Amino acid sequence: MGNFVAGTVVGKRRWTERLYSLRVAAEVAPFHAGQFTKLALDINGEIVGRPYSFINAPGEKPLEFYFILVQAGPLSPRLAALEVGGAVWVSPHAAGFLTLAEVPDAKHLWLLSTGTGIGPFLSILKSEEPWQRFDRIVLVHAVRQAEELAYDETIRDFAQQHGEQFRFVPFVSRAEMDFALRARIPEAIADGRLEARAGIALAPESSQVMLCGNPDMVRDTTEALLARGLKKTGGAIPVTLLWKVIGKSVWTKVKNRARADWTAYRIVIGSQGEEMTVSELARRAGVTADTVRHYTHSGLLIPRRDERNGYNFYSNDDLTRLVFIRKARLLGFSLGDVSDILKDSSHGRSPCPRVRNLMAQRLKEARHKLQDLKKLQTRMERATALWTNMPDGMPDGNAVCHLIESIAMED
Numbered sequence: 179m180g181n182f183v184a185g186t187v188v189g190k191r192r193w194t195e196r197l198y199s200l201r202v203a204a205e206v207a208p209f210h211a212g213q214f215t216k217l218a219l220d221i222n223g224e225i226v227g228r229p230y231s232f233i234n235a236p237g238e239k240p241l242e243f244y245f246i247l248v249q250a251g252p253l254s255p256r257l258a259a260l261e262v263g264g265a266v267w268v269s270p271h272a273a274g275f276l277t278l279a280e281v282p283d284a285k286h287l288w289l290l291s292t293g294t295g296i297g298p299f300l301s302i303l304k305s306e307e308p309w310q311r312f313d314r315i316v317l318v319h320a321v322r323q324a325e326e327l328a329y330d331e332t333i334r335d336f337a338q339q340h341g342e343q344f345r346f347v348p349f350v351s352r353a354e355m356d357f358a359l360r361a362r363i364p365e366a367i368a369d370g371r372l373e374a375r376a377g378i379a380l381a382p383e384s385s386q387v388m389l390c391g392n393p394d395m396v397r398d399t400t401e402a403l404l405a406r407g408l409k410k411t412g413g414a415i416p417v418t419l420l421w422k423v424i425g426k427s428v429w430t431k432v433k434n435r436a437r438a439d440w441t442a443y444r445i446v447i448g449s450q451g452e453e454m455t456v457s458e459l460a461r462r463a464g465v466t467a468d469t470v471r472h473y474t475h476s477g478l479l480i481p482r483r484d485e486r487n488g489y490n491f492y493s494n495d496d497l498t499r500l501v502f503i504r505k506a507r508l509l510g511f512s513l514g515d516v517s518d519i520l521k522d523s524s525h526g527r528s529p530c531p532r533v534r535n536l537m538a539q540r541l542k543e544a545r546h547k548l549q550d551l552k553k554l555q556t557r558m559e560r561a562t563a564l565w566t567n568m569p570d571g572m573p574d575g576n577a578v579c580h581l582i583e584s585i586a587m588e589d
């Protein structure tokens with residue numbers, strides 16, 4: 179199980195019929211608040227893994243995950259059926275860019291989420307960094323029904339510990355609740371209700387905004403922010419393109435630059451459901467866009483194709499794969515080798531025996547090539563020496579170049 183470490187469920191909470199949290203004891207590598215890892219189960223002999231955001235802060239144990247049971251999904255119903263003591267595979271390596279390292283300094287941080295999209299924000303708020311960097315932090319959680327407002331104790335703790343620095347704004351869209359806004363986030367931005375509840379202005383010169391959750395919310399909220407006079411800047415992905423990307427979450431950054439009249443608005447695809455264009459993937463992996471296209475045609479990268487516009491969109495898994503392919507190529511593995519290694523890995527088999535065998539073969543081939551190159555070098559040196567004192571000749575109909583023709587056809 180090369181890609182996963184063994185985890186044990188040490189806690190479980192059922193928030194509603196469809197919303198669950200699992201606490202898992204597992205040894206994973208350090209990660210940044212806001213990142214995600216993969217949970218996996220053995221389902222009919224196949225390892226099925228999916229990404230899940232950490233709810234716990236970096237360094238906090240046990241690990242915690244908050245998820246929705248997708249009825250027809252292969253993994254989430256089985257995760258929901260796990261009980262304390264149950265076994266689950268956990269990827270030891272986290273990924274994702276929905277982290278504060280990506281956020282420039284500002285006075286106010288807005289964290290806008292729907293449903294399970296609140297997860298990475300809880301991890302961020304459990305860490306020290308946001309409280310040190312931002313004067314005010316607004317956490318928005320939008321759900322359909324009040325019972326889906328999970329982690330209320332955790333949120334109360336934030337409020338108790340941080341007082342006026344923190345404001346929680348719940349939205350319950352399908353029931354009348356005196357404590358919550360009955361609205362959708364974009365609409366409450368447009369009509370000012372969100373700012374009224376938060377007690378601060380959502381102003382470009384003072385705010386950074388992170389979005390996570392329903393892709394339609396992300397799209398509509400982005401539009402609402404733009405409509406508020408925020409302007410886009412050259413982010414990694416053009417805004418127009420991004421709007422067509424259906425990812426689970428998106429980073430939205432609103433940044434005030436040196437000139438007060440020039441407000442930059444930057445959007446970068448974030449952690450959950452992150453998708454990248456060819457050029458963005460190439461930039462992140464340090465390769466050319468042609469390399470990405472070549473590996474795509476070879477079937478090593480499998481992007482999502484948007485049928486409406488024909489664009490390919492790549493995931494974080496593709497980025498990990500691409501970096502892996504580059505390393506393998508540096509070691510002399512062929513694309514065919516890489517494909518076999520990746521297949522082993524995705525079928526839950528250790529690729530190491532194959533990698534060792536292939537490396538032995540490739541090393542033998544490299545030695546042969548080196549010997550051939552050495553022979554070539556000797557021939558070239560001999561010819562250069564021989565030609566030193568030979569005069570230049572002219573083509574005479576029988577000879578093309580007497581320098582080359584002077585060489586004997588030996589070994």
Ligand SMILES: Cc1cc2nc3c(=O)[nH]c(=O)nc-3n(C[C@H](O)[C@H](O)[C@H](O)COP(=O)(O)OP(=O)(O)OC[C@H]3O[C@@H](n4cnc5c(N)ncnc54)[C@H](O)[C@@H]3O)c2cc1C
Binds near residue numbers: 230253255293451
């Ligand atoms: C980077 C990343 C981070 C993620 N983090 C979380 C998380 O913290 N919590 C979580 O519940 N899910 C999260 N997901 C989704 C998760 O990985 C699984 O897709 C989900 O649990 C369903 O798994 P499944 O195998 O049962 O069904 P899948 O075959 O994976 O999904 C079936 C369908 O269910 C829908 N779906 C998937 N996840 C959700 C969701 N959360 N809400 C609404 N509809 C959904 C999608 O339309 C999907 O096509 C994340 C996904 C990504 C890409």
Ligand SMILES: NC(=O)c1ccc[n+]([C@@H]2O[C@H](COP(=O)([O-])OP(=O)(O)OC[C@H]3O[C@@H](n4cnc5c(N)ncnc54)[C@H](OP(=O)(O)O)[C@@H]3O)[C@@H](O)[C@H]2O)c1
Binds near residue numbers: 326352363
């Ligand atoms: N929660 C349930 O009771 C329930 C029941 C059965 C199936 N499901 C399915 O489970 C999945 C996840 O459900 P969920 O309730 O966690 O998440 P969800 O459907 O994304 O709803 C969470 C919140 O996001 C809001 N929202 C949806 N689209 C938006 C948009 N374009 N802009 C702004 N806000 C938007 C919803 O408002 P609105 O209420 O106005 O849509 C709701 O307040 C969905 O696929 C859903 O169909 C959920």
